[in-house]
Amino acid sequence: NAGVTQTPKFRVLKTGQSMTLLCAQDMNHEYMYWYRQDPGMGLRLIHYSVGEGTTAKGEVPDGYNVSRLKKQNFLLGLESAAPSQTSVYFCASTQSYNSPLHFGNGTRLTVT
Amino acid sequence: AQRVTQPEKLLSVFKGAPVELKCNYSYSGSPELFWYVQYSRQRLQLLLRHISRESIKGFTADLNKGETSFHLKKPFAQEEDSAMYYCALGAGMNTGFQKLVFGTGTRLLVSP
Numbered sequence: 001n002a003g004v005t006q007t008p009k010f011r012v013l014k015t016g017q018s019m020t021l022l023c024a025q026d027m028n029h030e031y032m033y034w035y036r037q038d039p040g041m042g043l044r045l046i047h048y049s050v051g052e053g054t055t056a057k058g059e060v061p062d063g064y065n066v067s068r069l070k071k072q073n074f075l076l077g078l079e080s081a082a083p084s085q086t087s088v089y090f091c092a093s094t095q096s097y098n099s100p101l102h103f104g105n106g107t108r109l110t111v112t
Numbered sequence: 113a114q115r116v117t118q119p120e121k122l123l124s125v126f127k128g129a130p131v132e133l134k135c136n137y138s139y140s141g142s143p144e145l146f147w148y149v150q151y152s153r154q155r156l157q158l159l160l161r162h163i164s165r166e167s168i169k170g171f172t173a174d175l176n177k178g179e180t181s182f183h184l185k186k187p188f189a190q191e192e193d194s195a196m197y198y199c200a201l202g203a204g205m206n207t208g209f210q211k212l213v214f215g216t217g218t219r220l221l222v223s224p
Contacts, residue, residue, distance in 0.1 A: 004155075035214075040121070042198060042216040043156075058211070090156065100146070100158035101212065 002026055006091050006104035013081040013111045021076040021107050023091030031094045032074040033058075033101070034066065036087040043090065049074055081111045114139045114203040118215035125189050126223050133184040133218045135173075135199030144202030145182040146212070147173055151195045159184075159197070169193070189222045196220075 004025045013019055023032065030051050035043040045058030047066040055066045063085060065077045074093075078085060088108050092101040115138040125131055137143055147159040160168045162175040162182060173184045182199060199215040 033211075040216055042116075042118075043212075043214040045211060045213075048211065059213075092156075100161065101148075101156075103156040105155050 004091055004093055004102050004104040006089075006107050008107060009105065010108050011110070013078075013109065015082060015111060017081050018077070018079050019081065021089055023074045023076070023104060024072055025093040025102070026072065027093065027095070027102065028071070029093035029095045029102070030071075032068065033092045034064070034074065034076045035090045035092065036060065037090060037106070038087050046076065083111045085109065086111045114201050114213045116199050116201045116213055116215035118199055118218050120218045121216070122219045122221065124221045124223065127191055128188050131186045131189045131193070131220065133197050133220065135182045135184065135215060137180050137182065137199075137201045139201055139203065141203075143175070145173075145175055146200040146202065147171070147182075147184050148198045148200055148214075149195050150198070156198070189220075191222045191224060194220055194222045
């Protein structure tokens with residue numbers, strides 16, 4: 001039981017490049033989330049999903065897209081990376097609205 | 113709008129001293145409040161939630177609706193308590209999903 005797994009752990013991109021961050025959970029959770037963590041700003045919600053095939057915008061969705069084609073996977077895409085997207089990205093999942101979140105280990109992304 | 117305020121970026125205490133990490137929130141509905149902790153090189157994890165009214169690792173937190181606060185307390189700090197602590201507010205309960213709004217975090221440093 002691995003919990004929530006994020007890949008990759010680190011990545012350096014050049015401005016304008018694209019990439020996809022993968023989040024996988026093996027707990028059969030319905031809800032999945034992508035957060036970004038920046039110094040002095042805490043964690044901010046980018047996008048979330050309340051079930052397979054559904055996605056919704058969070059607090060800071062611009063510049064990101066997501067997909068939830070399979071229940072266990074939640075993908076975060078950057079179509080054209082910008083330096084402002086340099087951050088640590090966390091994925092989380094939970095079974096129900098009043099259950100605690102389970103977090104992944106994070107992906108540290110640097111955009112030069 | 114929902115908001116969580118953690119006024120202290122860093123709290124430095126000596127081992128055995130009492131600790132209080134402050135958290136204030138703004139929310140028009142019935143709040144669901146949590147404390148999450150991130151130890152060095154570990155993933156973010158739930159420490160406690162207000163509805164459980166339990167003590168975890170010696171920490172307690174009481175919801176004060178009058179002062180809109182959810183301060184985290186421990187009477188005698190230990191070195192292993194050194195970590196980043198995030199207060200979080202559960203919003204969107206009426207829509208059937210959990211969307212946490214995080215504070216900016218407080219780093220607790222316990223010195224020997």
